[in-house]
């Protein structure tokens with residue numbers, strides 16, 4: 001799957017039509033929401049389903065051909081589905097014992113996207129293929145010029161029209177994207193995911209955790225502490241309580257976004273540099289019961305009794321949470337660049353004397369002297385502990401390669 005976003009260059013008339021299209025989809029959304037609200041408030045608590053509303057579309061279109069009949073049937077269905085998703089999320093949170101806000105009406109100025117679920121159904125990507133100027137045809141709007149600044153690969157699945165300020169964009173989601181192989185570098189690497197460093201590679205280079213995460217972890221701790229001063233169970237939250245909850249949610253979202261951005265950049269750098277990347281296989285169960293933070297002689301001050309421990313724990317959870325996501329991104333990027341990613345068994349990678357650099361292969365807990373130092377009790381090999389993990393991952397990835405070859 002891959003998404004592309006291109007600027008649209010509509011004519012004055014087309015732009016007016018695009019605005020009308022958003023306005024009418026917005027009114028459809030709000031109308032469908034009204035119906036669900038009425039049903040929900042009714043004493044019988046009947047609920048309206050997507051299927052019921054979709055079935056009414058035909059009548060609505062026939063009843064008001066000016067404002068509804070002229071647009072694509074499938075984009076209207078997509079709008080109803082979007083409302084349905086909002087309701088599903090709402091009921092899921094209610095079920096989980098939370099008190100979510102009921103889905104809200106959207107102001108015309110805030111309804112900015114119309115989606116077409118399938119290329120060719122009410123819309124057509126590259127509708128004038130013989131003209132060097134790319135266009136997208138939209139039902140009720142016409143063939144709109146597209147500023148296509150890069151080639152589209154794969155098969156176009158969905159097409160969305162998006163308004164951002166005064167600009168209009170088309171967003172394509174493609175599947176069956178063929179790989180664009182990168183030139184071979186002849187390099188193979190193992191990485192060891194850590195807590196102190198984001199990861200360490202088999203060359204001994206540490207990839208640090210991004211600094212902004214630490215700064216934001218502190219901000220989040222403060223915001224959560226503030227939120228915890230409000231009573232947990234309450235019928236009506238005060239304005240200040242809501243503001244405090246909003247702040248925490250906003251910080252979480254910001255951290256998620258920035259971490260994702262960091263993951264993408266880090267994964268891309270790895271894929272550019274190496275033909276083969278070995279990493280520890282994560283099992284989600286193992287992830288959740290990651291070792292409890294222990295006092296660390298080399299990381300003094302990390303776990304002091306004055307509340308710093310809690311903070312460190314939070315720091316850690318924020319920094320850790322992304323590994324599974326990171327490896328997913330890495331696998332995706334590797335696939336589209338025709339690189340190979342090899343997950344290996346992580347058992348004892350940090351306790352084994354690394355054969356990769358001439359170690360004896362002896363496995364012992366005692367080999368690991370401290371968080372950072374590895375010293376083999378049998379042959380005396382000394383190396384940075386994180387690098388040892390990465391070297392053993394590399395060794396195991398190499399074995400997998402040999403087996404496959």
Ligand SMILES: [Zn+2]
Nearest residue numbers: 353360376379
């Ligand atoms: Zn050894």
